[in-house]
Amino acid sequence: MKAFIKYIGVITNDDKIHHVNFKEGVNVITGRSSTGKSAILEVFDYCFGSSEFIIPDGVITNNTVFYFVVLKLKEIYLILGRSKNKKDCFLASTSDNSFIENISNFNIDYFHSLDKYTLKDFRKELNKYFKIDIDDTDEDLEDRKFRNNNAKKAAPSYRNFTSFMLQHQNLIANKHALFYRFDEKEKKEQVIEQFKIFLSFVDSEYFPLKQRLAELNRELRQLEFTKESTQKYINENKEKLKFLLEEFELITNKRLFKKNIDSILLSPNESLEYLDNFISSKENIISNPLGEII
Secondary structure (H helix, E strand, O other): OOEEEEEEEEEEOOOOEEEEEOOOOOOOOOOOOOOOHHHHHHHHHHHOOOOOOOOOOOHHHHHEEEEEEEEEEOOEEEEEEEEOOOOOEEEEEEOOHHHHHOHHHOOHHHHHOOOEEOHHHHHHHHHHHHOOOOOOOOOOHHHHHHOHHHOOOOOOOHHHHHHHOOOOHHHHOOOOOOOOOOOOHHHHHHHHHOHHHHOOOOOOOHHHHHHHHHHHHHHHHHHHHHHHHHHHHHHHHHHHHHHHHHHHHHHHOOOOOOOOHHHHHHOHHHHHHHHHHHHHOHHHHHOOOOOOOO
16 A cells, blocks of 8 residues: 655644655654654654544644644545544545645645544544455454454554554664554554555455465365374274284185285275175185185
8 A cells, every 4th residue: 555644734823834744755854852753753643543642742732723644645645634622533635736735725724624523433534545445354263263252353444554654763773673663562463464454465355265275274184184094094904904814814724815905905895795705605614725715
């Protein structure tokens, strides 16, 4: 999924717009400590539908009445805005580049002219733009047996996409790290598992196929187990049959079958028919020197 952040901005009490302009590719924000670098991440997270307002107290929060983000997603721009009160959310989309390039368009009157959403509806609407229509990410249905109420895994959400757009300096400088800060282990695991979804490596057809593959692999393992058990049973009976035939020959001085053990077992009906005929004729056992051997 191709996306990049165009603006992260705020509108202050005096209706002035303050923003950071980004370009496609890696953007690096530098500056002295306590100058608001981390707050930029928090502003984005808040406008991106966070249920918490965690922008640090200070100059920004004391003087700001509105927060906004402009995000390019494929061929359109998404304009996201939230008021300081956490209740009012605003969302619009446009493909008009000239409108986007004029930062003065994003004043408080513009946002108040947009439809207002509750946070719940805002998230639903934003999810549509990311076209995340996968609600079952289990790759093996057996895994659900180990969860409460046979529950599915958490469905992917656009909220987890944050990890692929924002990085702390200690992560982006580390070739072994990719994902943006996580305080919750469960959320981190969800984002890692959903990585292939956000990069469009897989679609809604992938998971049913993986579930079917897991089912077939279980069936294959069961067949292999049955095959091993059956072969063990055959080998045990071959040894038993060999012993009985040797014992018969030792007692009667006659070979009951000319065929080897494998041939006897390969045509069991024919061998049983011969054995029935042989046993029914007592003279074959008592008086006939070697008998008719098959």
